Amino acid sequence: MKILMVVAYFVPEIGSAAHVYFDLAKAFVNRGHNVDVITSYPRKFNLNKSDREKNFPMDENIDGINVHRCKHSAVRDTLFLRGLEHFTLPRIYFKRYKKLNKKFDVGLIYIPPLPLYYFARMIKRYDGTPFVLNFQDFHPQELIDVGIMKNKAMIKLMEYIERKAYKNADFITVLSNGGIKYVTNRGGDPAKIRHIYNGVILSEIDKYLVKRDFKGREGIDDKFLITYAGILSPFQGVENILEVAKILKKEENIIFYIVGDGMIRKKLEERIEKENITNVKLLPFQPREEYFNIINSSDISIVSLDIRMKAPCLPGKLVNLMAAKQPIIALVPEDSETAYVINKANCGIVVSPSNINKFADTIMKLKTNEKLRKELGGNGRKFLQENMNLEKNAIAYEKIFEKLIEKRT
Incomplete structure (x- = not known):
C-alpha cells in the first residue's frame, strides 16, 4: 500500500508524537508498504542542543520513509500564536501535498492539532484519498479542563470542528476504550471507531536499555532516583512533584529529576530556586539514547496528569516506561x-493528584520494597508485549486501510 502519514512533529524533533509516528512508519515499511510523511520543519525548541543549528532537507528518506517538510512560523509559549499556527497547517500541508504529485491509497493523520481534520477533508475532495484520524488527545476538552481555553466563541468553534471530524472521518482510531465512548457520545459512528494503543518496537527499545550509567555520571550512585521525563505543560500537573519533594526533603538519599521542556519550565525553575527545593534537578529534553539511559537508571518513574483532566487520554511516555520495566507512580485522576x-496492567500505583501525602507514602513504600518494584516493572513489560506490540498495531491498521480502499473501489 501507498500510505501517507501526517503529523505536526517528526524526527529529529524530540517528543512523543515524533517518535510514535516514526516507529509506526518504520513498522509499515518493514511490512512492505510505501510510506510518505508530511510534517513541519524541525522547530529549534524541540531539538537536541547539538541539532539546533543544523539545516535539514525539505525532502529526505529516513529508514525507508519519505519525509516531506513544510516551513512555517512556530512558537511554543504564546498560546494565541500557537493556536494560529494550528489553523494555518492544513493549507500549508495541502500545498505541499499537491506538489508531491503522488497518489496514495490511504492517509493516517495524527490529531491534535484538531484543525488537521481540514487537511484530511481537502485531500479527500482533491483526489478521493480516504483518511483515518488518529486521535491521541481530545481538544478542546483537555484545553477546557485545565483552564487554557476560556473564550466561549473559540470553544464553540473548536467543538464545531470536533463534531465535523467525528462525523465525517472515514475511520477514527483512539488510544483507549474510553476514547471510543467519548467520540461516540459526540456524534461518531461506533462502527467506524477502533481502539489501538500506541506501540513500540521492543527490539529497538532494548538496544537503548543496555546503558545504565546516568547515576554515575551525575554523582548520585547512592541516591534513590525518581524521574519524570516528558513534556512540561499545564496538562501534566508536574508541580505536584515539587510539593512531594518538599515533604521528603529530609530523606537525603532521595532525589527527583524532571527531564523535559515546555510552557511551564520557567515556572518550575523559579519555584525550585525561590523555595530552595534542593532535591529536585531540572534537565532539558534529551536525545532518545540518553532519555532511555535516564529511565533505565531510575528507581521509580512518574506519570502525571492534572487533576482537572477528564478527557480519556494516555500519556505517550507510558509505553516507554513499560518497555523499560519501570515501576510507575501514576499521579492521575x-x-x-x-x-x-x-491498574489493568498492574504496573504501578495510582495516586490522586490531590493527595500529596499519599504520593509521599507511596514513594516510601516502593523505596523499601525492591521486590514490589521489580514485580510492577515486569508486569508492565508483559502487558506491553501482549497489548502494545507495534507489529500487531501495523496489522490492525492494515485491516482498516484495506476496508477503506475496498470501499473506495
Whole structure:
C-alpha cells in the first residue's frame, strides 16, 4: 500500500508524537508498504542542543520513509500564536501535498492539532484519498479542563470542528476504550471507531536499555532516583512533584529529576530556586539514547496528569516506561483512562493528584520494597508485549486501510 502519514512533529524533533509516528512508519515499511510523511520543519525548541543549528532537507528518506517538510512560523509559549499556527497547517500541508504529485491509497493523520481534520477533508475532495484520524488527545476538552481555553466563541468553534471530524472521518482510531465512548457520545459512528494503543518496537527499545550509567555520571550512585521525563505543560500537573519533594526533603538519599521542556519550565525553575527545593534537578529534553539511559537508571518513574483532566487520554511516555520495566507512580485522576490501564496492567500505583501525602507514602513504600518494584516493572513489560506490540498495531491498521480502499473501489 501507498500510505501517507501526517503529523505536526517528526524526527529529529524530540517528543512523543515524533517518535510514535516514526516507529509506526518504520513498522509499515518493514511490512512492505510505501510510506510518505508530511510534517513541519524541525522547530529549534524541540531539538537536541547539538541539532539546533543544523539545516535539514525539505525532502529526505529516513529508514525507508519519505519525509516531506513544510516551513512555517512556530512558537511554543504564546498560546494565541500557537493556536494560529494550528489553523494555518492544513493549507500549508495541502500545498505541499499537491506538489508531491503522488497518489496514495490511504492517509493516517495524527490529531491534535484538531484543525488537521481540514487537511484530511481537502485531500479527500482533491483526489478521493480516504483518511483515518488518529486521535491521541481530545481538544478542546483537555484545553477546557485545565483552564487554557476560556473564550466561549473559540470553544464553540473548536467543538464545531470536533463534531465535523467525528462525523465525517472515514475511520477514527483512539488510544483507549474510553476514547471510543467519548467520540461516540459526540456524534461518531461506533462502527467506524477502533481502539489501538500506541506501540513500540521492543527490539529497538532494548538496544537503548543496555546503558545504565546516568547515576554515575551525575554523582548520585547512592541516591534513590525518581524521574519524570516528558513534556512540561499545564496538562501534566508536574508541580505536584515539587510539593512531594518538599515533604521528603529530609530523606537525603532521595532525589527527583524532571527531564523535559515546555510552557511551564520557567515556572518550575523559579519555584525550585525561590523555595530552595534542593532535591529536585531540572534537565532539558534529551536525545532518545540518553532519555532511555535516564529511565533505565531510575528507581521509580512518574506519570502525571492534572487533576482537572477528564478527557480519556494516555500519556505517550507510558509505553516507554513499560518497555523499560519501570515501576510507575501514576499521579492521575483515579477515574481516568490512564489509571484504568495502569491498574489493568498492574504496573504501578495510582495516586490522586490531590493527595500529596499519599504520593509521599507511596514513594516510601516502593523505596523499601525492591521486590514490589521489580514485580510492577515486569508486569508492565508483559502487558506491553501482549497489548502494545507495534507489529500487531501495523496489522490492525492494515485491516482498516484495506476496508477503506475496498470501499473506495
